Amino acid sequence: MSGHDTVSGSGGSATLRPLFAPRGIAVVGASRRGVKLGAMMAGSLAGYAGGPVLVNTRNPDRAAGVYASVGEAVASTGEPVDLAVLCVPAAACAAALTEAAEAGVRAALVCAGGFGEAGEEGARLQRDLARVVAATGVRLLGPNTSGFFVPAAGLTASFVPGAARVPSGGIAVVAASGGVNHALAFELANAGNGISLAAGIGAGLDVTAADVLDYLAEDPLTTAVALHVETVPDGPRLVAAVRRLSAVKPVVALVVGRSDVGDFARSHTGALATSWRVTRAALRQAGAVLAEEEGEAVDALTALSRLRLAPAADPGLGIVTAQAGPGLLLVDRVKDDGIRVPDLTGATRERIGDLLPPLTYQRNPVDTGRPAETFPGVLRAVADDPGVDLLAVYALTEPGSVDLADAVGAARVSAAVVAVGGLAAEAHEIRARLHEAGVPAFGTAAAAANAVRALVADARARHIATHPATGHVVTDLAATGRTMTGFSATGRTMTGSTATGSTATGRAVPGSAVSESAAAGSGVSESAAAGSGGPFPVTVGGVGAMDEAEAKDLLDRLGVRTPERRVCADHAEAHRALRELTGPVAVKLLDAEVTHKTEVGGVRLGVRDPAELDEALAALDAAGARRYLVERMVSGGPELVVGARRDPVFGPVVLLGLGGTAAEALSDVAVRLAPLSAAEAARMPDDLAGRRLLEGWRGGPVLDEHRLGGLLAALGGLLAASPSLEEIEINPLRLTERGLVALDAVVVRARTETGGTRDVEDTE
Amino acid sequence: MSGHDTVSGSGGSATLRPLFAPRGIAVVGASRRGVKLGAMMAGSLAGYAGGPVLVNTRNPDRAAGVYASVGEAVASTGEPVDLAVLCVPAAACAAALTEAAEAGVRAALVCAGGFGEAGEEGARLQRDLARVVAATGVRLLGPNTSGFFVPAAGLTASFVPGAARVPSGGIAVVAASGGVNHALAFELANAGNGISLAAGIGAGLDVTAADVLDYLAEDPLTTAVALHVETVPDGPRLVAAVRRLSAVKPVVALVVGRSDVGDFARSHTGALATSWRVTRAALRQAGAVLAEEEGEAVDALTALSRLRLAPAADPGLGIVTAQAGPGLLLVDRVKDDGIRVPDLTGATRERIGDLLPPLTYQRNPVDTGRPAETFPGVLRAVADDPGVDLLAVYALTEPGSVDLADAVGAARVSAAVVAVGGLAAEAHEIRARLHEAGVPAFGTAAAAANAVRALVADARARHIATHPATGHVVTDLAATGRTMTGFSATGRTMTGSTATGSTATGRAVPGSAVSESAAAGSGVSESAAAGSGGPFPVTVGGVGAMDEAEAKDLLDRLGVRTPERRVCADHAEAHRALRELTGPVAVKLLDAEVTHKTEVGGVRLGVRDPAELDEALAALDAAGARRYLVERMVSGGPELVVGARRDPVFGPVVLLGLGGTAAEALSDVAVRLAPLSAAEAARMPDDLAGRRLLEGWRGGPVLDEHRLGGLLAALGGLLAASPSLEEIEINPLRLTERGLVALDAVVVRARTETGGTRDVEDTE
Known part of the structure; x- marks a missing residue:
């Protein structure tokens, strides 16, 4: 939507540093008190690098440190301001941004709505704002977003209350919606994760999801990225960014629009939603792991932010469970997801047989019964199996028995996900200790299955990316x-030679250079004749249109096999074709102008002998045929x-x-x-x-x-x-x-x- | 598996009272100390009604209150013992149960394995135990289960540590697996619910899931039931129990076996898994709501234990969201689930228009923007809409703004589910207060969508149950x-009249009493002839086999339309049939002994004229035909x-x-x-x-x-x-x-x- 949407690579990444790591911030439209946006933003940002400078053009108050302009603030404090957070009405944004840019601001956040989604007047305001962005080179996030936050820096450019309390960590959130940005960040935190950066794109007037993904590729804090997609303004740009990022960090994508939500979606983003199916296919092809809903995305990110399998076409999963029933839920889910659960080797089973009583199931999954001191040994044995690339463990908390976090640690397994069932108080504590040890931990078999699916999907996608040939x-x-x-x-360029009506040039040409694949094996002309073409x-x-013979020649040249056929100028040629092709043939009216031959009676199938052919040709003549296509039935x-x-x-x-x-x-x-x-x-x-x-x-x-x-x-x-x-x-x-x-x-x-x-x- | 499996209704329910509400308990195989089962069970049960009496045949210790038999304990204490918890090896169970029954025990729990799933010796022990059950009438839960617990009574017959700390409440869990029983109860508690009874069926030697469901139908504490199914030993019995129970309390079923888990499943339960698809269909038809995984089951029960919609063919959902993005996730999910999200009436939109600024989307979903003091009014207006049977609300926690629990309370909406996003500390508090007010509350749009789906599925199932006609x-x-x-x-009884070969009796008989439906509208004999039969x-x-004409007559009598046809004893009859049927016909070899006519060349299609018919009859004769069936193509x-x-x-x-x-x-x-x-x-x-x-x-x-x-x-x-x-x-x-x-x-x-x-x- 702006001149920036072709930004890519490190250049684009660098231009977002004033936004996400500014040397100074101004809140424009700020006040010291109240529940209005300006006051809330000023409060949220108070913790960052000495706090923002406050600007209020209508009500400046130098005594209270509220300046009349960004320029005045910079001149007065002598400190640079990289980021302007505009908390003024939509109609005032363009002017405010112009002033800020003149004062040296290089990035801006606009949370308010009232732009592109708000009728013709809003669209005009959005164009005005876009012109300022294009003219000044300022990078603008929004409008219509609840902002962003960077916990490690104490930077909370959001008016949502809990944002400032989200812990720092490795997962970045890039969400189309400000609300989903916060909701996902909160859920990720609730599952025991920290956040590196969480940004809501909103209307995406300038900064798009692709821009932020490029920035994250070089962000040292970020180990995995959540991508929430509603509409895609820049398909190829987004795909390229996901491809670059997923090569170095896992990306989990949640795409809205499975059902028909267009009307509400348009009201929300002001843009037309593209196809959900194509968007998902494109993101997956670019290396993202797809999630169906928020919980699944959280499980995927909890796993992928801590663990990434080596690229593999079909990683094998080993399962160890302390309770058979939940283990069965887990194996049922992963098998349904197409995950390979290989039988363990004889050597592994011998090793396990030395550790477990004979009554339990030991092939894969391995049912240990209640975890005992042999539990780490069993985990290690399964993880060591040559067919196992990833270990999944289920156990209920057993405070009086084996400490699961210690047991998993003792097993020294490099790739494992662990589900610990139990009441929150004690299960959370064990999961937190597993997370500290870098082991993704969950509360249910279903969540562990989500994690397994994500890890395997990521490994498979990277295998395809790295083994394309x-x-x-x-x-x-x-x-x-x-x-x-x-x-x-x-x-029509390529069809000249077949437009002569000659049966010789009208034939499929197996064996020619460009249709080598079609000729491999036996030609289609040798196929048994039955059924219908x-x-x-x-x-x-x-x-202008191509006739059927021309189109089939085109397919031949593309390497696509077609039925053997003859273009016939008259009845005599058609009879010769019937003799040459031997066996039932289809006889069709051949005319580039007739696009629905069947509907005008221009197709006769299963013609076996000269009498049937004469009957067919008469019928085609009645339908207006001047030439005929005779071809083998397939x-x-x-x-x-x-x-x-x-x-x-x-x-x-x-x-x-x-x-x-x-x-x-x-x-x-x-x-x-x-x-x-x-x-x-x-x-x-x-x-x-x-x-x-x-x-x-x-x-x-x-x-x-x-x-x-x-x-x-x-x-x-x-x-x-x-x-x-x-x-x-x-x-x-x-x-x-x-x-x-x-x-x-x-x-x-x-x-x-x-x-x-x-x-x-x-x-x- | 025993004489008890035909128990049903209140009689069956009453027989489980000694199990789930015993007057006294004996732990057989108990010890005062240690980590063995007997000691753990004694510890778990210490909180119930003065604690269990302890029995240890091999090491009695009267001084420590450990008796040599249940009989001795009853005689000594003068207190009745209804329930014996057998913590002895499998080989000792039958004798221990016999002794307990003689002492007045009417119910037993056997947690140990080593029975049916453990080879021939185990199967023999299981038969021995079943004989004691049949002879004494004792109701036995297990073997191979981690037990059960009744939080309201302080009764914890489980050796899983957290079981005693699960809060009391309205949800019952009936699980095939003891592990899943505990895992589900813990997850339900973590989602803010309490448990009335949680029981793991295990091997189901006597007490089956159906028995427990019957008990729960009359249990005043229970408001909703989770049913976990692995294998079904008693299909019709289970269906009947679910039908009775779901008429009065919602049932949410989680069925294992979507993928091929048979081998591990058999090792776990000792029984053959039936079809996952049929089991799910049967349970749904009986009134249960199906869940795909644990989290979805928890969401469904969180909702259904607090709220049940009136039976309805297609309840309408109203959605109010404070953040557009999560609202879009919610509407996307529910629409994909086939939930109706009707446009609000003009009157409702006017009401909402008075409460909200004009920029937000107000049709359904209603996007309020950040909740303000008008939020309860908006909720009320949407809930009052004549097309809305259920209200779903999404909002991020806004501690400084509207209190969501208060706002929902102020709206006095009778049927609502609320998703409150946010960091656990503050969101949990709001959800807990919503739960106190009887409003099901969740953390994500996806969870709220699960709740909506369950509520609607339940309302639809009850509509079908109450409006079958x-x-x-x-x-x-x-x-x-x-x-x-x-x-x-x-x-062959019904086919005599058509076995004569007469074309008159061989015809379909539209208009006769038993095939009235076939004759409704125009008869199939009038259909246009083309394509292939x-x-x-x-x-x-x-x-003995029926020939094709006989079989089609049978279908006619069932009210199933078939192509008009003639049974022909010779070529002349076939030619007459071609004339009478007018148009392309199929001609087939008619012989009850030939079951694969096509493979022997016994079927000719698209026969249009006498010449083609002669050719076809000659071919059928060559294939051995003695009679022919001539019928219209459809x-x-x-x-x-x-x-x-x-x-x-x-x-x-x-x-x-x-x-x-x-x-x-x-x-x-x-x-x-x-x-x-x-x-x-x-x-x-x-x-x-x-x-x-x-x-x-x-x-x-x-x-x-x-x-x-x-x-x-x-x-x-x-x-x-x-x-x-x-x-x-x-x-x-x-x-x-x-x-x-x-x-x-x-x-x-x-x-x-x-x-x-x-x-x-x-x-x-």
């Missing part, structure tokens, strides 16, 4: 992208939908879903930002609830996820490289015994070349 | 059940799967799922116990994730859920009334513009009439 990469993304740029400029409308915006199998489109906030994304109406109604879709590597895309099926369908369901074909990854990467690469392309969708993409085959597709060009209703600019 | 009931269940009993006895194998166990539409089967634990259940492989892979299935009313079954589609498919998805047909409910009720009634029927499945059941049509079905008879591998006895 595993797997079989099918398609040369860069080459495809270059080729397709030409296509997108005219909409769907209609195949291809649309390329208002400036045998049945599960159907996928793959596509690439432009998200209005995050730019190019690729999507993968299961096909068929049932799957569509279930919205079972995986999303990733594009461009992405084939290896990264190859993991998208893991996100699908119905992924079993692709794993040889009922004896059916098994998906080669690396080939699918190559296809998705190619689609994403094409869209990312072609600003004028709006959307590509292959629906259905059928999984057959011989691989994936595209039966239908839609290509949409951007409505206008220069913008229009959707932003189609290349975002990277 | 709403909606259009299609099928006369009782009549259908009677008719079908005859069928199940012979497997699937194969239709009908199997009736090993004593036009496309979403497919359902409906069925009824016997759950090994809960007895007859009905199932509804979406058809197609994708939906099957997603396991999107709704389950209910049978028999059930058509109105109750009509709500099953609400459980399906893909229910949008049935609501006119993409212009398609809209499900008549009352007709579907009638069908499901009929299937369930048939299975419940027919002990020899094992399973009925209609798959697919196609939703067309003209209603539901069964395209395929499977009927399975029980393997043996007298039991066999699956229990097929009628359970009610």
